[in-house]
Amino acid sequence: MPGVLEIRDLHKRFDSHHVIKGFSLDVVEQTLSCLVGPNGAGKTTLIDLISGRLKPSEGSVRFYDDELTGLSENEIAHRGIGRKFQIPAVFKNLSVRENLEVAYSHEVNPLRNMFKFGNAKMRARLDEVSTLVALQNRLQVEAGLLSHGETQWLEIGMLLMQEPRLLLLDEPIAGMTEVEIEKTARLLKEIKRSATLIVVEHDMGFVREIADVVTVMHMGTLLAQGRIDEIEANPRVREVYLGTEEEAA
Structure with a gap:
């Protein structure tokens, strides 16, 4: 290889x-x-x-x-190249879905993101990644309420949204x-x-x-x-x- x-x-x-x-x-x-x-x-x-x-x-x-x-x-x-630090860096006040959307668009401002989130490719990627990291049933949960393991998986998911x-x-x-x-x-x-x-x-x-x-x-x-x-x-x-x-x- x-x-x-x-x-x-x-x-x-x-x-x-x-x-x-x-x-x-x-x-x-x-x-x-x-x-x-x-x-x-x-x-x-x-x-x-x-x-x-x-x-x-x-x-x-x-x-x-x-x-x-x-x-x-x-x-x-x-x-x-995607980098994950030992301490997770997620937006605790945003939902799991919003964290993944932000990672995809590279834009933290939710108002600006409103014009991007209708993208079919983004929706497909979000579905794929959230399932992969086992958070597909936690998309509406605020990230600050996740368990430690779930928070780690969310950050990995945020990296994967960028298709590294x-x-x-x-x-x-x-x-x-x-x-x-x-x-x-x-x-x-x-x-x-x-x-x-x-x-x-x-x-x-x-x-x-x-x-x-x-x-x-x-x-x-x-x-x-x-x-x-x-x-x-x-x-x-x-x-x-x-x-x-x-x-x-």
Whole structure:
């Protein structure tokens, strides 16, 4: 399968603090990759660099052969990369339906959106996405009244309304119940049928359940990559996770 994302010799420095150190990675289309590593390994910084939230000090990030370094977050999002943060960012005073509509139109003002919501393509997408994230029966509920898991699914749904080709998810199951975690695993596997995912995650049980490829970071570098069984058997990975080496800040 063709490559989606090509990262080459990526560096990020904050003054004298070298956080990402010559990191390179290839991500294959329609795979679910989990990014793991000790706290401070550079996982969220890497996601920030891919999404344009941060600019690299050196190196290249290419998405379907399109160079992303130097582009703004909005420009990168318009190229088909969706980013979900650990803390959900939804409009709590709007209904589930309105949140999905806003995500589709990129316009927060409800009055302006009135002229766009009659769009048949938008309605079809809303029906498809709300069913996928299991919120089709919650469309009229105010987002602030949703459970934690439902709020996480709504934010994923908001990303899906924009039909991204690559989703970057930062700890999507943090704070979820076991039932919600199981539903999220099924959801991400279904999304993989039409998109590529990179998931930052600490819960190795969840990683074991969903990952096609596991990428292990340590102190801003690529420590190991492979199937979960290969990663769990890797003595260097076991050494780092047992805390026998100093972790990066």
